[in-house]
Amino acid sequence: MLTASNIQFRTRNRTILDSTNLEVASGQIIAILGPNGAGKTTLFKLLSGESACSCGVVSYNGMNISKLKAKELAEVRAVMSQHSSVNFPFTVREVVELGLISIQPANSKKIIDEVMALAQIEHLQGQEYYQLSGGEKQRVQLSRVLAQVWERKPYSRYVLLDEPTSSLDIAQQHAVLEILLQLKSRNIGVLVILHDLNLAAQYADNILLLKSGKICYCGPMKGGMDECLLETVFDHPIRLIHCAITNQLIVHSSNKSKMYFSTRMMQ
Amino acid sequence: MIAPTLTFSKQRLSQWVLVSLGAILVGVLLLSLTKGAYPISLSQVIAALVEPLGYHLEAFEVMSANVLLQIRLPRILLAVLVGGGLGIAGAAMQGLFRNPLVEPGLIGVSSGSALFAVVFLVVFPGIASSFPILERVSLPLFSFLGGLISVFAVYHLGANKESENTATIILAGVAINALAGALIGLTLFYADDTALRSFTFWSLGDLSGASWNKLPIAAGLICIPSIVLLRGSKNLNALALGEKEAFYMGVNVNRTKVILLVSTALIVGVAVSLTGMIGFVGLIVPHLMRISFGADHRLVLPGSFLLGAILLNFSDLLARTIAIPAEMPIGVITSLLGAPFFMGLIYNLKK
Amino acid sequence: MIRLLLGCFLTVITLACSSGEKKTIDTKEVASSNIITAGGTITEIVYTLGFGDRIIATDRTSTYPVEMQSLPSVGYRNQIKAEGILSLVPNMILAEEDYLSEDVVNQLKLMDLEVHFFKKPENPEETKALVTELATLFEVPEIGKEINDGIANDLKVLDDYLSQHAKRPSAAFVMARGPETLFVAGEKTFAETIFNLAGISMAAQGFKDFVPLTPESLVTMSPEYLVLFDSGLESLGGLVGLANIQGIKESKAFQEDQVLGFDGHYLSGMGPRVGQVALELAKAVRNK
DSSP states (O other), rough: EEEEEEEEESSSEEEEEEEEEEOOTTTEEEEOOOOTSSHHHHHHHHTTTTOOOOOSSSTTTEEEGGGGOOOHHHHHHEOOSOOOOOOOOOOOHHHHHHHHHHOOOOOOOHHHHHHHHHOOGGGGGTTBGSSHHHHHHHHHHHHHHHHHHOSSSSEEEEEEESSTTTOHHHHEEEHHHHHHHHHGGGGGGEEEEEEEEEHHHHHEEEEEEEEEEEEEEEHHHHHOOOOHHHHHHHOOOOOOOOTTTEEEEEEOOHHHHHHHHHHHHHH | OOOSSEEEEEHHHHHHHHHHHHHHHHHHHHHHHHOOOOOOOOHEEEEEEGGGGGGGOTOOOOHHHHHHIIIIHHHHHHHHHHHHHHHHHHHHHHHHHTTTTOTTTTTTTTHHHHHHHHHHHHHHOOHHOHHHHHEEEEEEEEHHHHHHHHHHHHHHHHHOOOOHHHHHHHHHHHHHHHHHHHHHHHHHHHHHOOOOEEEEEEHHHEEEEEOTTHHHHHHHHHHHHHHHHTTTTHHHHTTTTTTHHHHHHOOOHHHHHHHHHHHHHHHHHHHHHOOOOOOOOOHHHHHHHHHOSSSSSSHEEEEEEHHHHHHHHHHHHHHHHTTTSSOOHHHHHHHHHHHHHHHHHHHHHHH | HHHHHHHHHHHHHHHTTOOOOOOOOOOOOOOGGOOOSSSHHHHHHHHIIIIGGGGGEOOOOOSGGGGGGGBBBBBSSGGGOOOHHHTOOEEEEEEEETTSSHHHHHHHHHHEEEEEOOOSSHHHHHHHHHHHHHHTTTOOOHHHHHHHHHHHHHHHHHHHHHHHHOOOOOEEEEEEEEETTTEEEETTTTHHHHHHHHHOEESSOBBBSSEOHHHHHHHOOSSEEEEHHHHHHHHHHHHHHHTTSSTTTTTTTHTOOOEEEEEHHHHHHHHHHHHHHHHHHHTTTTTT
């Protein structure tokens, strides 16, 4: 279990993240959404260990993060940032292999082959990283992150991702999220920041909605799919439309004035 | 570029590369032993080398043996140490700064070391003559201090956690080079002591002062940090993705940075205190390694040591045979090779 | 594997350091030696002692006699390298102290050769001492005495001349290596010594050694005569070029055409001809 108790982040002028409690269990995907400036990145940094929290505790499998060395932390969690640059002519395979730096797996070749197959980049493995497109690079980074926690272990591991779908087209977006679904069966818990409510709705088990540093909702996805709630969080009219074909709720938002007009008309 | 698709053969390839470079180095060393102002043939070289072991060959000739063993051999070994040290330090710096344009001379580490070496010789002139052993250790270490301050200064001025900032790093280096250069010139201008050596020595480098009593300390102070750097190769690979990513992958970033900075500064400081500033070796050599064999630091670093040793020996060979009986300053040769190479690099970056 | 290589390397170096013994050869007779000299004064004295034909190579400051410059040159000051000297196969090296770089000195001492260093004379007494020293080395003390007597005689002639000419003009020595590099000689330089010998007062007071010439300084010193090396004058483009130097053209000496040039070694070498050059200088400033 990845738990955060009472973590917060304040600067001199303002509170970026107010006291927050959170739990991520292995085998579950939690999506974090919210408007820009809500504090998602700050929360992410506190959970990943990049920033230290002045009060409150983040713990992985019961171990306080501040007491873990970088190597020990790397054994329980892997992080995919939004942007990554590689300044040297590494090949794709070399980049993916970097994920195993702190891990001593029994069979590294097998792991690398598997994660590259999963991310559908095996055909690129001999190429140089800088020659790839934005989408391909993101999949390589994902592959590397997966390699870090791919080996099966008796204890839970966690993967934290910051907008892993930002440069990807529709097909690739779904491909990535499908991969995250597969992680559930490997004793891995997933925390992912997303911008697309629909994607979150389709793949995540739980959702955390942040606004101005405060949690507006944290719980099962079903409970988060509430028009009033979503409108409050995003400051924009939102309609949830039930699609009979897929039996799913679709999140719809459009130009403000139109919505208000049609709402008024209906009243 | 050779891009192996299997980990297994990549390791084999690395070993072959290093063995080949080692063989080339030995070849260059033998060549260097036979060339120089004083004519010594290969048979005389061999005779001179086996004589101390007890085998007397006909080709043995006293004077050539003396020249070979007392003047030429220490010089060649010094070139191996300094060339190798500068090569591996350049490779490590490029990895640390995540920037392929970085090298000890360009970013001011060499000039910072030279400044402190010159200041040491001015402030403690007595030590040189009264305590030769102390001087042999304290001069390189003081020089190291200068290099350390420079490298930390450049790192804090120029390097940035998130983004690449080539311009700032190079500019920081330019500033330090200018300041150190001016201060060196100033010190040499006012101090009137032949022990200070000339401005040409410091700014263009000179291997002719090599002698056996300088080598052991040099060897220790260059080889040991080189081994430390080799062990950090894996971490350098991780750092190539960024400090944040390296942390996520389990690298203790701060400790790694400090170790890298200190080790490279030590190598450069020691090298500069012995031979003055020799530029461009640390720039050319890691590049050649990378474009030929890939960017994996586990091969780039040891390869850079060997290739640097080869390059500097070869350059020194040219320096002392082009204008017999005089010698061209070695920095002239490395700059003539390195500056066009540097311009080519910049041109390629534009594309 | 590289670690293995580095380890081997360290071992080899440590072992090799212990094999630093040099071999000995029979010492040759001094008279039949091949000599390389470094330092103009030494060259001149060796020549004057009669062993000029034993010199096989020399440095760039050895300009007397002129034939010395047609010998192979080993270079200048700390540009001189040990292997360069050794490649000419000398068996004796005579050099001025503090002329070669320390490393080269150490390397030469490790060779099995006769290597001797001599302090550069800073006044005629030291000149005579050096002559005696070299004469002893070459086992010709009587020739040495002859030379020293000649020096003493020259000085006496100089003394006589000065006692008849009470005037004591002032002068400044300018060291020039091109229009950008100009220095004035102060106290504790050869210029002070030679000026004193020639009965000339130093216009440059209050500082030691060589100081860069600034446009105003020379005018302030206002020497009656300017003395330069011939090579220095040449590097400035002769008297014509001299006119372009700020500070010199405004000086009284230049304007009254009182600029003197002397051969560099002749003037500053403090060699056997020291008395002669002092007399020449003394006469040159009293000619008008």
